[in-house]
Amino acid sequence: MNWLADVHSVRLGSSDLDASVRFATEILGLQLVRRDAQRAYLRASGERDYHLLYVRGDIREEALAFEAESKATLETIVAALANDGHRVHEATPGELDERRVAHLFSVIDPTGNRIQLVAGATAASGCTYTRDAGITAFSHVGLCTTDAPRDERFWTRALGARVSDWIGDVPLLRLDAVHHRIALFPSNRAGVQHVNLQVAELDDLMRSYYFLKSRGVRIVFGPGRHPTSGATFLYFAGPDGVVYEYSSGVRMITDEVGYEPRRFPFAASSFCAWGSQPDMPEFKGAP
Numbered sequence: 326m327n328w329l330a331d332v333h334s335v336r337l338g339s340s341d342l343d344a345s346v347r348f349a350t351e352i353l354g355l356q357l358v359r360r361d362a363q364r365a366y367l368r369a370s371g372e373r374d375y376h377l378l379y380v381r382g383d384i385r386e387e388a389l390a391f392e393a394e395s396k397a398t399l400e401t402i403v404a405a406l407a408n409d410g411h412r413v414h415e416a417t418p419g420e421l422d423e424r425r426v427a428h429l430f431s432v433i434d435p436t437g438n439r440i441q442l443v444a445g446a447t448a449a450s451g452c453t454y455t456r457d458a459g460i461t462a463f464s465h466v467g468l469c470t471t472d473a474p475r476d477e478r479f480w481t482r483a484l485g486a487r488v489s490d491w492i493g494d495v496p497l498l499r500l501d502a503v504h505h506r507i508a509l510f511p512s513n514r515a516g517v518q519h520v521n522l523q524v525a526e527l528d529d530l531m532r533s534y535y536f537l538k539s540r541g542v543r544i545v546f547g548p549g550r551h552p553t554s555g556a557t558f559l560y561f562a563g564p565d566g567v568v569y570e571y572s573s574g575v576r577m578i579t580d581e582v583g584y585e586p587r588r589f590p591f592a593a594s595s596f597c598a599w600g601s602q603p604d605m606p607e608f609k610g611a612p
């Protein structure tokens with residue numbers, strides 16, 4: 326039951342759209358695809374029309390979109406959600422236009438995160454980066470959870486995700502061979518905990534570390550290496566408190582039959598093998 330094909334995009338509210346766009350282009354290095362007075366679309370790699378959507382207004386206007394491989398698969402997912410007692414909202418024409426997809430359904434997870442399921446997404450052919458950060462992909466999103474085991478059941482039962490590893494009760498969930506596409510972190514709120522961008526190699530990550538420090542960007546974790554996925558990482562804060570992550574070298578799980586998830590203790594050493602200490606409440610323990 327591998328229903329979801331990929332992370333499509335993340336929609337973030339912005340209290341200052343100009344500041345969000347400047348950060349995304351000048352600091353992150355993303356391509357600005359289009360914008361108007363209310364919205365800005367940014368691309369992280371060349372296969373999809375956009376990966377980040379900033380919307381002027383309430384900073385809690387967040388939604389995480391996942392792509393199904395076909396309309397038929399999307400309909401199967403929606404039927405399974407409804408049969409499991411979840412309320413599913415079919416997109417209005419305006420919502421389809423905003424997301425630039427042919428089909429979209431939304432569901433609220435048990436914590437209150439808005440999850441969008443899409444098919445028929447607009448494609449792209451290439452990406453023009455505004456800073457050479459070495460970005461190769463928009464890879465995963467961390468979500469806040471008020472009950473990790475409960476929300477794990479939602480993702481695995483309702484949406485077909487699989488657990489790669491746990492850190493305490495925190496599940497790292499995969500949709501494909503990539504070690505994780507969703508990570509659930511304990512919090513007293515709903516919302517996006519961090520947005521991950523893959524870079525090609527450790528040198529790219531370290532160049533960004535010094536670049537970010539020179540621009541006064543607050544580093545909240547790293548540089549370091551995750552013992553779970555094996556990826557080197559760097560987390561830093563952007564406008565409206567959104568945390569972004571560059572990482573490189575994530576583990577790929579290609580033997581589904583032979584793989585057994587591991588359980589790491591909820592401790593600093595399980596988040597970083599090099600000893601970096603996180604300045605993020607969700608990485609420090611229960612809320």
